[in-house]
Amino acid sequence: MKKLMLVRHAKSDWNDPTQDDFDRPLNERGLAAAPQMAARLLQQSIIPQRIISSPALRAKTTALAFSLKLNLPEISYNEAIYDARYADLLRVINKLPDDDDFVALVGHNPGMSDLLYELTHDMADMPTCAVAVIEFNTDHWELAGEGMGRVKFYDFPKNGD
Numbered sequence: 001m002k003k004l005m006l007v008r009h010a011k012s013d014w015n016d017p018t019q020d021d022f023d024r025p026l027n028e029r030g031l032a033a034a035p036q037m038a039a040r041l042l043q044q045s046i047i048p049q050r051i052i053s054s055p056a057l058r059a060k061t062t063a064l065a066f067s068l069k070l071n072l073p074e075i076s077y078n079e080a081i082y083d084a085r086y087a088d089l090l091r092v093i094n095k096l097p098d099d100d101d102f103v104a105l106v107g108h109n110p111g112m113s114d115l116l117y118e119l120t121h122d123m124a125d126m127p128t129c130a131v132a133v134i135e136f137n138t139d140h141w142e143l144a145g146e147g148m149g150r151v152k153f154y155d156f157p158k159n160g161d
Helices: 028-043 057-070 086-094 111-120
Strands: 002-008 050-053 102-107 131-136 149-155
Touching (some): 057 102, 102 111, 111 131
């Protein structure tokens, strides 16, 4: 059995129009929401073995908040997650080592919402800092694919996002 946690990065700051998209930071609401969501996971003992994140600043900051709150080891960064679509994200998932049974992926929309829908054929909404845990009835990540997952947990900050 494999479990995948999808985390869309927390709310980012759009105040500087000259800033490159990759380098956008989290805003105040995002900085508060990321540890809050991680705390909700901790309260329910929903703790992945590791986190793989987009290297964009807003995703890295979100991943760090989750890693610290959940007391996880070092975060892995994968450039393929930044600005990725469903097929790109599925390739990342299918290449995960089978030694890892529960992995968190921190990324961006629209890719994360598309991934949630395509994997589950159930849900499709990933507001900022939303968390979805998907379970696959397989022991091999390479076999995870369209319609094979079941949503086991879903939550997001209830602050107007």
